[in-house]
Amino acid sequence: MNKQSIKLSVDAVVFGYEAGKISVLLIKRKFEPFKNHWAIPGGFVLNDESLEEAVERELQEETGITINYLEQLYTFGDPTRDPRGRVVSIAYFGLVRPDAFKLFASTDAAAVEWFNIHELPKLSFDHGAILQKAILRLQAKITYEPIGFELLDNKFPFSDLEKLYTTLLGRDIDRRNFRKRILGLNVLDELDEKLSKGSGRPASLFQFNQKRYFQLKKDGIVFEI
Amino acid sequence: MNKQSIKLSVDAVVFGYEAGKISVLLIKRKFEPFKNHWAIPGGFVLNDESLEEAVERELQEETGITINYLEQLYTFGDPTRDPRGRVVSIAYFGLVRPDAFKLFASTDAAAVEWFNIHELPKLSFDHGAILQKAILRLQAKITYEPIGFELLDNKFPFSDLEKLYTTLLGRDIDRRNFRKRILGLNVLDELDEKLSKGSGRPASLFQFNQKRYFQLKKDGIVFEI
């Protein structure tokens, strides 16, 4: 049997949300192949680190960002996906809060930028397909897991959540029914604080109660929009 | 940077169903480590084959089985999961029809056997965790994708489908409502043939119409139990 010579990398599709726009974090590659082309951040796995550690390390090195939520997306293993030879990549799916939005300082990449998911550049390797799969996962998953909160500030007005859902699902949602549904799930705490932004009645701030969610989940209550 | 020395393998959790029992295909390992212990079939990926090809090849070599449905499950990459060194494994999830049930002739394994998922032996490596994840995937997925049919003969009486669902979901289902629901999805063709098995009124045979399902799916109709 021939010696196996397959390289292993991780890639991360990181989403952020602000002002009604879903963005994804891309880097401009510093080296060949695809030098100076846009790509999903990622890189080779070190021998003694876990896959998640590899993702977090690469994100740190290339974008300086710290991630708020991370899950495995899919493993891409087509033998021709990398011109350098056989590279199998385990793709991850990440979410960051708005406050993490600005603070990146790339060292290993020529540039780092947020791109609106509707205005994407052409991507390196099979990263277009990876990104597509991640978008589908995000859209599907917010309807049955409370991951939307991971894209909002810790405290948020209800209208932010509503806007996030209409944006992600790409359709209008009845404001009253949505509020009833979400508050009925009993996983949001209403705070005493109010937030005024511009004109209009000030909004109560809410906070996702993860502990209560896990408890309810254990009891068999399912999050569903 | 140190040279990467990570090996890549695939493993397949293959489920079968017969007479109200869900089984999983296991092999007895022929070599160290875990020699003569039970494990999920799998092995190292060759340099120039896709991941799916690797799975199908290994299944063929170790169990002689040909699979009916295959999808990626999850990639397991804990640095300590294999005593031989760093081995990252991409786990797959497969289903076979009852007629494929008997015909295996192992060459690369000391033994091959179907085990009821409720009477499993202790497994090698982290295969217990992989299998657990596969069972959860199977249980979840039959409620929102028509994969249950992949576990039945091509033509089946309705009661077989009902039994499969009660078994997998682990709870009773109202027979009339279930039938209404499934037939209402309009993805089953009722054949002219009848099947008599033992006593009782003979049952009409049904067939899953995959083409119609894909069409309906494209139109936005969702399969859901």
Added chain:
DNA sequence: TTATATTTGTGTAATAAATACGCAAATAAA
């Protein structure tokens, strides 16, 4: 200061979907 625009917050009636439920028909076995 007052009027206007903007955003938040809330309840109920109408419609649709899910659930509960029992008996007759067709066959094999006794």
Added chain:
DNA sequence: TTTATTTGCGTATTTATTACACAAATATAA
């Protein structure tokens, strides 16, 4: 020929989803 077993089917009740409008609180403009 009687009995046991399995299939096939309809309707009423309950529950969940959807549609829909106006008052309260603030900022801004007049």
